[in-house]
Structure formats: structure tokens, C-alpha cells
Amino acid sequence: MPGELVRFTEVTKSFGPVRALDGVDLSIAPGECLGLVGHNGAGKSTLINLLTGALTPTSGSMQVAGSPGSVHDPRAARRLGIRCVFQELSLCPNLTVAENIRLVHPVLRGWNWSKRAAALIRTSLDTVFPGHCIRAGATVSSLSLTERQMVEIARAFTTTDVAPRLVILDEPTSSLDASTASQLLAHIRRMTQQGCSVLLVTHMLHEVLESADRIAVMSDGRVVGCDPADAHDRDSLVALMSGGTHRASVARLAADRRTGSSPVLEVRAQAGLKAGESLVANEGEVIGLGGLAGHGQTEFLVDLFSARTMAIVAGDRKRDGVFPLWSIRENISVGAYRKHLRHGLLDLASEQASAEDWRGRMKIRAPDMDNPILSLSGGNQQKALFARALDSDARIILMDDPMRGVDVQTKQDVYAMIRAQAAAGRTFLWYTTEMDELYECDRVYVFREGRIMAALGPNEITEERVLQASF
Amino acid sequence: MHRLDARLLLPVATFVILLGAIFWLQPRTMSYFGLNLMLNLAVPLALATLAQMMFLTINDLDLSIGSFVGLVACITATWLHDRPWLGVLALLGCIASYAAVGALVQWRQLPSIVVTLGMSFVWLGLAILLLPSPGGNAPDWLATFVGYHMPLVPLPIVACVVIGLFTHALMMRTSFGVVLRGMGGFARAVERAGWSALRARMTLYALAGCFGVLSGLALVGLTTSADANIAQRYTLLSVAASILGGCSFFGGRIAPIGTVIGALTLALASSALTFLHLGADWQVGAQGAILIAVLALRALTAREREA
Numbered sequence: 001m002p003g004e005l006v007r008f009t010e011v012t013k014s015f016g017p018v019r020a021l022d023g024v025d026l027s028i029a030p031g032e033c034l035g036l037v038g039h040n041g042a043g044k045s046t047l048i049n050l051l052t053g054a055l056t057p058t059s060g061s062m063q064v065a066g067s068p069g070s071v072h073d074p075r076a077a078r079r080l081g082i083r084c085v086f087q088e089l090s091l092c093p094n095l096t097v098a099e100n101i102r103l104v105h106p107v108l109r110g111w112n113w114s115k116r117a118a119a120l121i122r123t124s125l126d127t128v129f130p131g132h133c134i135r136a137g138a139t140v141s142s143l144s145l146t147e148r149q150m151v152e153i154a155r156a157f158t159t160t161d162v163a164p165r166l167v168i169l170d171e172p173t174s175s176l177d178a179s180t181a182s183q184l185l186a187h188i189r190r191m192t193q194q195g196c197s198v199l200l201v202t203h204m205l206h207e208v209l210e211s212a213d214r215i216a217v218m219s220d221g222r223v224v225g226c227d228p229a230d231a232h233d234r235d236s237l238v239a240l241m242s243g244g245t246h247r248a249s250v251a252r253l254a255a256d257r258r259t260g261s262s263p264v265l266e267v268r269a270q271a272g273l274k275a276g277e278s279l280v281a282n283e284g285e286v287i288g289l290g291g292l293a294g295h296g297q298t299e300f301l302v303d304l305f306s307a308r309t310m311a312i313v314a315g316d317r318k319r320d321g322v323f324p325l326w327s328i329r330e331n332i333s334v335g336a337y338r339k340h341l342r343h344g345l346l347d348l349a350s351e352q353a354s355a356e357d358w359r360g361r362m363k364i365r366a367p368d369m370d371n372p373i374l375s376l377s378g379g380n381q382q383k384a385l386f387a388r389a390l391d392s393d394a395r396i397i398l399m400d401d402p403m404r405g406v407d408v409q410t411k412q413d414v415y416a417m418i419r420a421q422a423a424a425g426r427t428f429l430w431y432t433t434e435m436d437e438l439y440e441c442d443r444v445y446v447f448r449e450g451r452i453m454a455a456l457g458p459n460e461i462t463e464e465r466v467l468q469a470s471f
Numbered sequence: 472m473h474r475l476d477a478r479l480l481l482p483v484a485t486f487v488i489l490l491g492a493i494f495w496l497q498p499r500t501m502s503y504f505g506l507n508l509m510l511n512l513a514v515p516l517a518l519a520t521l522a523q524m525m526f527l528t529i530n531d532l533d534l535s536i537g538s539f540v541g542l543v544a545c546i547t548a549t550w551l552h553d554r555p556w557l558g559v560l561a562l563l564g565c566i567a568s569y570a571a572v573g574a575l576v577q578w579r580q581l582p583s584i585v586v587t588l589g590m591s592f593v594w595l596g597l598a599i600l601l602l603p604s605p606g607g608n609a610p611d612w613l614a615t616f617v618g619y620h621m622p623l624v625p626l627p628i629v630a631c632v633v634i635g636l637f638t639h640a641l642m643m644r645t646s647f648g649v650v651l652r653g654m655g656g657f658a659r660a661v662e663r664a665g666w667s668a669l670r671a672r673m674t675l676y677a678l679a680g681c682f683g684v685l686s687g688l689a690l691v692g693l694t695t696s697a698d699a700n701i702a703q704r705y706t707l708l709s710v711a712a713s714i715l716g717g718c719s720f721f722g723g724r725i726a727p728i729g730t731v732i733g734a735l736t737l738a739l740a741s742s743a744l745t746f747l748h749l750g751a752d753w754q755v756g757a758q759g760a761i762l763i764a765v766l767a768l769r770a771l772t773a774r775e776r777e778a
Binding site: 052054073074075078084086089090091092093094095099100102103104106108109110113114 | 644646647649650652653655656657659660661662663664665666722723724
């Protein structure tokens with residue numbers, strides 16, 4: 001296509017053994033609104049980070065405005081006119097609205113900069129969100145989440161030395177109400193008519209269908225389809241996201257054996273769940289909690305958790321998983337240290353024996369269990385956390401997307417362990433954003449906006465059905 | 472000005488109440504000489520507190536500022552007096568090493584508390600090497616400058632106003648200060664906009680070093696001699712004064728004018744206790760009690776603003 005603004009050719013990006021982008025081909029034309037959709041972990045964020053200069057590709061070529069390899073840092077991206085509205089926002093809460101504008105415009109300096117910054121954001125807010133009531137002198141921490149998102153969006157469309165040529169909007173409407181969201185979509189149309197390109201990344205399929213000229217669908221680090229928006233409807237997008245392959249659910253040998261077992265857990269609408277279906281978990285079952293990230297799965301697990309009968313494997317191991325200063329052995333035994341008490345004191349020999357036992361069973365690759373936990377790779381740390389949960393006598397194990405960013409071999413080891421433990425009668429509740437892991441489950445509940453939207457039985461777990469319920 | 476908001480209310484109120492109490496206890500302090508005498512030693516404390524505020528800007532703490540001011544005092548009373556060029560060089564070196572500490576904290580992602588605690592012993596050791604026993608002489612120009620009798624308004628008051636307004640302009644009004652405060656508010660967002668976190672931290676630490684040097688100079692000018700331990704208590708007083716003045720430990724929230732008033736308040740507190748004829752043994756404890764009361768009040772008002 002002549003006059004392309006952005007062209008990705010065979011772009012890959014790896015983080016250690018994990019391939020986030022696996023040969024992406026994509027182009028954005030000037031004045032085009034390109035929609036980008038895909039499940040969590042499909043590679044959308046990585047793509048955005050490449051465009052904003054926060055990451056550089058592992059291989060492949062990335063041309064912006066005809067110049068190859070020019071987006072090597074955020075400043076270079078800015079000079080090329082690339083602006084980004086991040087999903088988690090990037091305003092400093094301690095600064096005023098005008099001061100936050102200054103941060104992204106190096107030329108706003110010297111005499112009178114604050115007046116100029118205030119005028120700039122006021123004009124932009126008036127254009128994008130007419131009727132807003134945000135003062136340029138207000139401190140960001142005093143604004144509501146909606147107002148902050150409005151400021152963040154309006155900031156991306158301000159112009160000083162470099163006019164925006166490509167504005168990336170990552171889930172821009174997640175905290176906007178219906179009327180401000182439609183103001184934004186109208187502004188996107190105005191901007192594209194003026195020749196500015198927009199990359200609209202969202203889970204709200206109706207928004208891309210409405211506003212985008214073309215829609216790119218990502219799945220497993222690839223762009224699996226990029227067609228005009230008119231050619232699509234909701235169902236065709238969902239079908240594309242599942243990779244087009246209607247993978248049948250793996251037949252479960254163990255499924256029959258479980259039919260007779262008794263429910264160990266039954267959660268009805270009143271307990272934790274909003275109106276929707278109830279969740280039942282039987283002894284020895286692996287229950288998957290699916291859906292897009294942040295749709296209430298973690299909150300559901302936290303509500304459910306009771307220390308007496310359950311153990312939890314944290315997803316964010318840095319924040320609420322490992323004790324960073326302790327050894328591997330201590331990190332494992334802390335979950336059930338009472339087992340190792342003798343006369344009120346810790347019996348180190350018993351603790352050590354148990355740690356050695358887990359090293360063998362979980363295949364933790366460590367020369368010595370007394371080494372600090374941080375000497376392990378991420379995957380092996382996660383194995384140690386699994387060992388901590390399984391070492392307890394909890395009958396129910398809750399898992400909060402624990403395999404994020406873990407290599408394939410480790411995953412296989414852990415899946416095997418989960419199978420073995422389930423066969424021994426333990427019940428697993430497994431929140432995961434990865435489709436492959438849902439295939440490992442006996443049954444799957446799909447969450448959307450804090451509710452269970454679908455309950456899939458052993459032979460019903462397909463990517464398409466999970467995605468249908470997620471969107 | 473609407474930005475000089477409610478956060479200034481508490482430091483100003485405590486300052487006025489304390490000053491009123493002193494005037495009532497000892498009316499003779501209500502004079503040029505009385506105020507000069509009482510507020511003289513507040514100037515170096517205010518400067519040290521502003522140094523601490525630079526650390527708070529980026530959510531760090533400086534546990535070495537007291538020893539650092541002590542070292543500067545020792546350099547001033549010896550080298551700067553005897554061989555001025557060597558003294559100036561040494562003081563510039565002090566500021567540069569503060570910037571280097573900032574680089575180290577940023578580069579290795581170390582907690583500033585640990586690094587500055589370590590540095591406090593380095594500063595103290597250097598100061599003792601330089602001046603093993605209390606002594607030395609203030610350079611004449613310094614003593615003359617600090618002892619200057621302004622017409623009408625005592626010099627310490629003018630100095631505090633100038634320092635406060637200057638720092639307010641620098642940190643709160645310039646586009647340069649915005650980037651520095653942004654780093655304390657949400658570093659990743661500022662880095663995404665293309666600013667260097669390393670440079671910001673080094674700049675703030677170097678600014679802290681500058682204020683530390685000024686504090687040491689002012690202190691020697693007043694006391695006319697130095698001692699390695701002369702300013703040890705500044706470390707914790709500066710933390711207390713900046714929190715009292717409206718700064719926060721987290722989030723890049725600072726208030727330069729409030730901070731100067733906070734330092735003045737703490738300096739006055741010890742005078743007030745003397746006028747109450749409280750025994751010297753009890754003064755330190757009473758000062759601590761006042762601190763706890765005021766900071767508790769501050770925590771309460773902060774919570775109300777959040778709600």
C-alpha cells in the first residue's frame with residue numbers, strides 16, 4: 001500500500017523462552033482507524049510497546065513513516081508523532097492537569113509555560129469532550145477515574161512542536177460512561193478525516209465494529225486476520241480470535257471416574273457471585289475459571305478463600321507470592337510449618353526432608369534447597385509456590401493465573417502434578433487467561449463483568465465457546 | 472493564590488500558636504534582638520530540611536543529612552578558612568558525591584535509607600579525620616554575612632522568606648520542577664514521556680547536597696567554630712519538619728514554604744520549653760511529645776482530605 005504510516009514485517013519479540021510476537025505483519029495507513037482485538041496474551045500490549053519505543057523487536061522490520069528502526073526510545077516515538085493512551089493511565093496523581101501536559105511536551109518550558117499548558121489541554125478537552133468540567137489547575141488525584149481517563153485521552157491529541165500522526169488508544173473507554181465514550185468515538189472519526197491515524201485496541205467489539213476502518217485480529221502472537229470492518233460482525237471476530245481452528249475438547253479419561261464423587265464446594269449467587277449461575281466443584285475435579293483478565297475471577301477466588309480448608313497459589317508472585325529473603329526450603333514449608341513442629345520448635349530435619357521430597361516431585365531445578373528463592377528462575381519459583389500450596393493439607397487449591405510468563409517445560413511439569421493431585425482427591429479452582437490451560441480442566445466457568453456467563457462441561461470446552469461467553 | 476492550599480494551614484497555625492505562647496511567656500522576645508536570637512539557629516535547620524525535602528520529592532529519605540552538615544561545617548571551619556580554594560573544591564566534591572549516591576540508588580535500585588545510613592558514617596568519619604576535636608574558625612566573610620544586622624527586620628526572617636520563596640519557585644513553578652515531582656508521583660509515566668529517571672534522581676540528590684552545604688555554612692557562620700557532631704540531630708528533625716510542613720513520605724507531594732515554616736516551628740519549640748523553665752533533662756522528651764502531637768494532627772487532617 002503506498003504512503004503507509006506504519007509497516008510491520010515479520011516482527012517477532014521474545015521474552016526469554018516466551019514468544020510474545022511470532023511474526024507479525026501489519027500496516028496502518030494515514031488517516032485510518034485500525035481496530036485491534038484479541039484475547040489476553042495475544043500480543044496486543046507487546047505490539048503497543050514496540051510502537052511507543054518501550055521495547056525493540058527481536059527480529060523483523062518495523063517502519064514508521066518510511067524510516068526503518070527509528071522507534072528506539074519513547075522520545076523518538078514522540079518525534080514521529082506517535083502518542084499512546086495507556087490502559088492503566090500514565091498521569092502523575094500529585095501534579096495538576098496542566099503540569100501533566102508539560103511532561104509529554106518538552107517544548108513547554110521557560111516563561112509562561114504553565115499558562116500555555118493550561119490553554120493547550122483546555123482546548124483539547126473542549127474539542128474531544130465538549131461540556132466536560134475539568135479545570136486545568138486541578139490536581140489529578142482529586143479527579144475521578146473517568147475524568148482522569150478523559151485527561152489522558154485529550155492529552156494524546158494535543159499538539160505543540162510535533163502533531164500527532166498515530167494515536168494508540170488502549171482500552172480507552174474502560175472507565176468512560178456511555179456519553180463520553182461516544183464523544184470519543186466521534187472525535188476519532190474527526191481526527192481520521194484530518195489525516196491522523198488511530199489504533200484502537202479494545203475488548204469492546206461493538207466499538208471497533210462501529211469506528212474502525214479495518215480490524216486486525218491477534219491470536220497467539222500473530223495477526224490472524226486484517227479485513228475491512230464491514231466484512232465482520234461480532235461472531236466472525238470471535239471465530240477469528242480462536243484462531244479459526246475449532247479444536248475439539250480433549251477427551252478426558254478421568255471424567256467418568258469423577259461422576260460419582262460428591263461436591264466439596266458449591267457457590268451460589270448469594271455467596272460472592274452476582275446473579276448468574278452457581279459454581280459447583282466436586283472432589284478431585286480441576287475447575288477452570290475463564291474469561292478476559294480482570295472480569296472478577298481474582299476477586300471471586302479471594303472471596304472464596306478460607307485459610308482452614310484451602311490453599312492459594314498467587315498469580316503475581318513478586319507481590320504476594322515469594323518471601324524474597326528466604327530460602328527455597330523456607331518458602332515451601334511456611335504454608336504448613338505446623339507439620340514440622342516438635343515441642344514447639346521447628347524440626348529442621350523434617351522440614352528439609354519435606355523440601356527434598358518436593359524438589360523431586362515438582363522437578364524444582366535447584367542445586368540446594370537452602371539457596372535463596374530468588375536464585376531460581378521465574379518458573380521454578382512458581383513451582384516452589386505450588387509446592388507450598390500442595391504441602392498443606394488443604395483439600396481445595398485456588399490458583400490465580402499462576403503460570404503467567406512461565407516457560408513451556410515448567411508448565412507441562414505443573415500440569416502433570418495437578419493431574420496427579422486431582423487423582424488423589426484434591427480439588428483445583430484454576431483461574432487462567434490461557435486457552436491451553438482451560439483444556440487441562442474438567443469443567444470451565446467463563447466470567448464476564450463479575451458474573452459467570454457460561455458453564456462448560458467436559459466435552460464442551462472449545463476456544464470458540466469460551467470466547468463467545470467472554471465478549 | 473489557590474495553590475497555597477489547606478496543607479499550609481497546619482504548619483502556619485502551629486507556628487503562630489507557638490510564637491504567641493513565647494511572646495506571652497517572655498514578652499521581651501517580641502523585639503528585633505529577641506527574634507534574631509531565637510530564629511538564628513532556625514536558618515541552618517530550614518536549609519537542612521529543604522535538603523531532606525529533595526529526597527522526599529522522589530520518595531526517598533536521607534538519613535545522612537545531619538552528618539553531612541557536620542562534615543560541611545568542619546570543612547568550612549578549617550580548609551575554607553585556611554585555604555579557600557581547597558575548601559571550595561571540597562564542598563563541590565561533597566555535592567558531587569551526593570549526586571553519585573543518587574546514581575547508585577537509581578542504578579542498583581537500592582533503598583535510599585540503607586545507602587544514606589551507610590553514608591552518614593562516611594561523612595562523620597571524614598569530619599572527625601578533618602577536625603578530631605571541636606574547634607576551627609569561621610571565615611571572616613561568612614561570620615560578617617551571617618551576623619549582618621538588617622534594618623527593621625532581623626536577617627533570619629528575611630533569609631527564611633527568601634529561601635522558601637526561591638525553593639517554591641524552583642520546585643513548584645518551573646517546568647523543571649514538574650518533571651522532578653512527576654518522578655515521585657508516577658515514575659513510569661514520566662519515563663514513558665522520555666525523561667531519564669537517573670538524571671532526575673541525581674539532580675534531586677545534588678540539590679539536596681547544595682542545601683546541605685548552605686546549611687553547614689550558615690551553621691558555622693553562627694557558631695564561629697565547628698564540631699563533627701554539631702548537626703547530628705538535624706537528620707530526624709529535618710524529616711519531622713518536612714512532614715509537619717506538608718510533605719508526604721510517598722507520592723512526590725512536597726511543600727517548600729510549609730517545610731521552611733515547619734523547620735522554624737521546631738526551632739521555636741526548644742525556645743518555648745526553655746521559657747517554661749523546663750529542666751534540660753526533660754526538654755528533649757517534651758520536644759518529642761510536641762512532635763508526636765503535631766504529626767498526629769497532620770495525619771488526621773490528611774485523612775480528612777482524602778475522604
